[in-house]
Amino acid sequence: MNAPVLLTHHRTLLALCLSLALAGIGHAPPAAAATQVVTPDPRVPPASGTPCVVQLMSDQPFSGEGEYTTDNHFTYMPPPACRPPWAKVVLQVDLSSSRHTVVNDIGISLGGIRLFHQAxxxxxxxxxxxxxxxxxxYSxxxxxxxxxxxxxxxxxxNIDPGGQTxxxxxxxxxxxxxxxxxxxxxxxxxxxVRLDGSTPVRLPHNIVRAYLDVENAQPWWYLCMPDEILGEHPNLIDVFAPGDQLKNSIFPHETACGGGGFREIRVDVDGxxxxxxxxxxxxxxxxxVNYLRNALNVPTPTLQMLNILPYRVDLSPFSGEFNxxxxxxxSVPGVLLLYLDRNRTFVSGGITMNTLxxxxxxxIYTSTLIRNAQTKQLQGTIRTRQSRQFEIRGFVNTSGGRINSxxxxxxxxDxxxxxDLRGPHQSLGVPVNKLYEEVVSLQSTTDRTSRRTVGTTLLGTDVEHVSYPLAYTYHMATTSQDIGDGWTIALRNGTVTTTQRWLVDTDHYRPSQGHYVTHLGESFIGSRTHAYAFWDAGLRNPSTDTHWQSVAEHRFTDNFGSCxxxxxxxxxxxVASTARGTxxxxxxxxxxxxxxxxxSPDSLGWWH
Structure with a gap:
């Protein structure tokens, strides 16, 4: 039969290196002219006039070894020709890569506060x-x-196929x-204020509103399974399970992520x-990482890959507690944004209701997973559901009266x-076909309403609806065989498909100016099926992509005429085609x- 690409658990290092190279994680091709990555992401709309430009860095290498590399520094000075206040401040970042590298994320910070982050x-x-x-x-x-x-x-x-820096x-x-x-x-x-999630901070005593920007985009968690299910079905832990635990290493790990397929960020204030x-x-x-490399980001990256935006938590009811x-x-790292009473140095207040x-x-987890002892097939669905509602009320006694938030x-x-897992965890002397498939259907929605009043007078209402639907299929077909002092896995084909969306609808009301209504709809739809190279009659047949396509779209409107x-x-x-303004x-x-x-979060600061 045809001998597909082999990934071998074996003592022979040379055979392992060869198999890894054939699997597509060897050295990158020679350097060539950089290709501009095309995305549908909008630019930040400018204010009128000519801006002052402060260059933070120019064509600087992001070099370093191991963990976070914080040895690359620059000095920032405010622009002398443009003194505050400013109508607008915009960060612009241009990045390039010269070859394939294994890097989890890239960032820029100022005064310990993260200004930019990408995946x-x-x-x-x-x-x-x-x-x-x-x-x-952040002015x-x-x-x-x-x-x-x-x-x-x-x-x-991780092994960096392009080098160590x-x-x-x-x-x-x-x-x-x-x-x-x-x-x-x-x-x-x-x-x-910079927060690291573990160090107490000293704050002003005249806070009237408070917000926390937290970074809420995380990979892989929606593919994870409850620990008890991994214990009950150990064959879920496999070399071909999806996730970043599959290192670009000589000996790939058998792995799957635990902790369950649900995540949220709960913010605590003083416990x-x-x-x-x-x-x-x-x-x-x-x-x-090892077997479907660059399946979803070439040539168009997925949502927020190149610019991870924070989620803004309204902590205004806790303003009195902060004072x-x-x-x-x-309890969580982030950036605390505080509005102060400029006519008082101390503002009292407190919490009047907290159902959180x-x-x-x-x-709540449920599972229908069943393993057939004869066929070695494991099939079923793990369902994770959560629903919650809460209300928090607080007040501050400001120079303009008692404000209730x-x-x-x-x-x-859901x-x-x-x-759908087929074939034994490891074969016993004869070649057997294996399959590892995980299909995810995820719905996550959050609705929030914030109100501020003085007596019976409404100061403002902010309504936000956020939705993160995701459909995702991961499929890896292989052939496995015991070879005595180890075992081999022959890669045959792998598929990943996804429909990812990000929906945000807001309605901000101010009595003197009415409603400001916005709608954001962003989507990424992608699919790639990769058939791996194999040897036939002494000749190598190349890897092929039998199905590889994607569509990314960004749409924004507001009731002030923005489109x-x-x-x-x-x-x-x-890139096959682009469209703008449709x-x-x-x-x-x-x-x-x-x-x-x-x-990105909008404070509506232009609405005094």
Whole structure:
């Protein structure tokens, strides 16, 4: 029979290295001109006028070994020609890679506060890409000098096929727009505080509103299974299980991730539950690091891969608690944004209701997994469900009267993981076919309503609906055989397909100005089937992609006339077509300067 690519658990190092190279994780091809990565992501809309530009770094290598590399520093100085307040502050980042490298993520920080983060894109050929972020809400951070850093996170257990140092080079700059009549300076948070999740911080005593930006995009968790199910069905732990535990190493690990297929971020303030953030199901470049490399990010990356955006938790009901004497501990890393009473140095207050306190919100797992003892087939579905509702109310006695703040939030979560495993965990002397397939159908929605009042007067209402639906199929077919002092696995074909969406609808109401309504719809649909190389009559037949295509789209509208649409269609690893402005008036994109078409948190600071 044809002898497919072999991945061998064997004492012979040479045979292992050969098999890994054939599997497609050897050295990258010679360097060539970088290809510009095409995405449908919108640019941050500029304010009017000419901005002052502060260059943070220019064509700097993201070098270093092992863990976070924080030895790459730069010095930031505020622009002398553009003094605060600013109408807008925009971060622009340009990155490029010269070869394939194994990097989990890339970031830029200033004064210990993360300004930019992306999920380590992996390209075999040289590539370059651009990203932007609206940092207007972080203006207070930028009014004084700081030391900044740029870094990558590398996994020391991974082999970097291109070498032992990072192949990424980057430039970054800040654009400061002076206020004009058309684009005035917005009200921004008065204090920006770095939180590491474990160190108490000392805060001002005149806080009237508080928000926490948390990074909520994480890969792989939606493929994980409860620990008790992994214990009951150990063959779920396999060399070909999807996930980042499959290292680019000489001896690939048998693995699958535990902890269950549900994640959320609960925020505690001084030990009291204060808020919940949903976790975005980030799709990494490699569904299986060793065997389906670059299946989803070439040529168009998945949602948020190149620019991970934070989720903003409203902690305003806890403003009075923050004002109490002493230090305060917020349980998760993030950026705390505080609005202060500028007419008082101390503002009293407290919590009047908290139905989140004492409610664990643990998910419910059910399983229909059944293993056939004769056929060695394991089939069934692991279902993970969670639903919660809570309301938190608090008050602060400000110079303008007692302000009451409330946050009502409800969420639903449903993750169905259908498993189909065929063949023995390890063969017994004869070649046998094996299959590892996991199909995920995930629905995650969060609805939040925040209100602020003084007596019977409504100061504002903010309504947000967020949804993260995901359909995902991972399929790996192999042949396994015991060879006496080890065993071989022949790769035959692998498939990954996904439909990923990100939906955000908001309705912000201010009595003096009415409603501001926005809609964001972002999607990535991709599929790739890879047939592996094999030897036939002494000749090598190359690997082939029998089905490889993707479509990425971004759409944003608001009731002030903003409309943005862009899409990228790819076929066989190359961009086939692009579209911009489809469905917008006149077929053209037009976005108001204050809008957040990328879906980043919006403080509505332009609405005083």
């Amino acid at each position: 380590g894109p992996r390209y075999d050929a040289p590539a370059s890409w651009h990203a932007e972020r609206d940092l207007t809400d 207070r951070l930028l009014t004084v000098p700081h030391t900044g850093s740029y870094w990558t996170l590398k996994d020391p257990e 990072s192949a990424f080079t980057g430039s970054a700059r800040l654009l400061f727009y002076p206020p004009t009549t058309q684009t005035p300076a917005p009200r921004v948070p008065d204090t920006v 009291t539950p204060a808020g919940v953030a949903p976790v975005f199901p980030l799709l990494p470049a490699d569904p299986s 109490a004497a002493g230090v305060h501990l917020v 306190n004492g409610v664990p919100g643990e998910p 409330s946050v009502r939030q409800s969420s639903t979560f 993750n169905a993981q259908t498993m 943005f649409q862009a899409s990228v269609t790819a076929q066989n690893g190359a 469905g917008c008036p006149g077929g053209h994109n037009q976005v108001r300067w204050f809008a957040h078409p990328d879906g």
